[in-house]
Amino acid sequence: MTTTNKRGFAQEVWDFFCSLKLSIFLLIGLALVSIIGTVIQQGPQREYLATLSETKIRLYSALGFFDMYHSWWFILLLYLLTLNLICCSIKRLPRVWKVVSEPVLVMDDNFEKSLTNVKDLKLKGSKEELKERMASFLRAEFAAPVITEQNGEYHLFAQKSPWCRLGVYVVHLSIIIIFIGALIGSFFGYKAYTNIPEGSSVGQVQTQSGKMINLGFDVRCEKFSVAFYDTGTPKEFKSVLTVLENGQPVAGYQNIPIVVNDPLTYKGITFYQSSYGQSDEGVLYHLTVRDRKGGAPLKLNARQGERLALPGGAFLSVMEATMDVRPFMRGFDGPGAQVEFTPAGANPQPFVILSDKYESFNAQHGGDLLITFDGMDQKFFTGLQVAKDPGVWVVWLGCFLMVVGICMAFFMSHKRVWARVTGSGVTLGGSASKNPAGFELCFDDLVEKLNKA
């Protein structure tokens, strides 16, 4: 009693997962719930959260709406769909496989009645002759036949593209393969982001979840540039990158330009142009120092906050600078810098220096030295998306199979033709897995050719 109950229950579960109604329910359900994540911001920004009430925020986070596509219930729906299509395929594939691998070779009376396309032809000749004629006819006009002798009659069977019946299962398989690819990517890959100032290099990147990842090599940004169209819209964002192993540039990976739509891949890790900005790091300030008593001017370069040793034992550091002082100082223009000047054995003195256009302004400070600010090299940083996804080729394989499977399932038809050769003539029967109207034309054409021949 218990065993039958158990079997009954197992059978019910099996039937449930095999049902097409479940497929339709899951597909429509997935379509409906997917809308949520397009309306509620995913990985929400502070500004967005501020527009929501306290209750809503609590409710949404409890339901996982802020990262909906990775919430347990959405993943569960995807797993259910996968299970459903596996069960459906397991249930139906053997039957279809049988049609493909063990075709009905003999058209008996019962089978003949099930066919929509049947034609009796009165043809002259012996059974043997007719058999040979039919065989060569089918080979020439349709496909090579299999000949069976039964009850003194010859049965010929020929078919075209029987494997297209498997198209549906190829599509189902392709979806599973795509999911496997996605899983490989999520377990063994990562998406990260990094900013590299021009002239600097990084060996670590930060993933979306905040984890630091060692690349195992360094990437240096040699240069970043942005170009604009005349209309002011951006035309090109370009970073020039060099890959370094143990601090040494790698041959073939030096000064590689990357732009949006043209990334750089090294050791399975790909770097994508994503954003840019002006960098505080790596700014180079240009100064000229001259002794007031005469002598050759001395050109100096300084980095942010760097203490420059000047002739005569004084020190100078640039605190901040700009290429255009107009917004800060009325009546002046050109480059300007806020500096800290420390004469030998005295306290630091902060003041502003300008370009050589304002010699008398610059002469107010600096003791024996006349210091002018010549400008600076403002540096950019490039924002790179860094991705490693070993599952991506599995996903492409799945996509390829999906396209092949859909074409097999939608655009190809399994066409079958039977011929029964008796002493009085030939009975021709035919069927197709798709497009019955189209096959009827094809069948009529065969009959006509046979009549003529």
Add this chain to the structure above:
Amino acid sequence: MSSSMLFNVTMVTYMVSTCIFFAFLASRSKAVGVAGSYAALFGFLVQTAAIGMRWKESYDQGHGHAPLSNLFESVVFFSWTIVLIFLLIDFKYKYRAIGFFVMPFALFGMAWAQLSLDSNIEPLVPALQSNWLTYHVITCFLGYAAFAVACGISIMYLIREQMEQGGGNAQAGGLLSMFPSIKILDDLNYKSIMIGFPLLSLGIITGAAWANYAWGTYWSWDPKETWSLIVWFVYAAFLHARITRGWVGRRAAILSIVGFAATIFCYLGVNLFLSGLHSYGK
């Protein structure tokens, strides 16, 4: 002569074609139906020339890109693909009544583009500078267009079914007599979706391939991607409904209309109401 003039001719021709198809339903004259199809064909040829000319104009202006880069160009292309798919089905099956339910989509697209969208030829922003743009846009829009045709056919299905149930001798109901039978409409609906579904799948795949190439991730649940998947789910449900008892006919027609509504939201709604990676389509 400029592409803009030709687009105007296209719009007027599509309007004429729609009117002729209406006259066909009213007059039940075969010749009128054929005239409607030829008007649509003429409009299609003019539009093809106009799109080609706009392409050339973009080269003359020094930008040199396929006319598939902003909302104006995509609406025009959408309208072109709708007429293409309609003409294919029209010349194969010759059910002219369908024209009255499909040409208005194309007419509406052209009118909207010509009357209220910015038709300037702009250079490509960096994100769009890729050959993937062409493959992605063409496959997606051909898919959308097939769904538009399926939607028109489904509306006919529902009207015809309603009349048959209500009137009894609906055959005398004038306009209805030129409608194909319910069985044929159901089959044509399925056939259109059989064209659309593989193209949509290819569109999603080329989009994923491009995203992976340009951004390093083939799927990021961006609203556009998600909505395209929603559309895919709806039509996948439609295809499975076909082989399930109780889901043929009426429910399939409704699913097809819902699918096209989702398609239109995916195409326009996402750009107009939601923010995301496809914002250049505004």
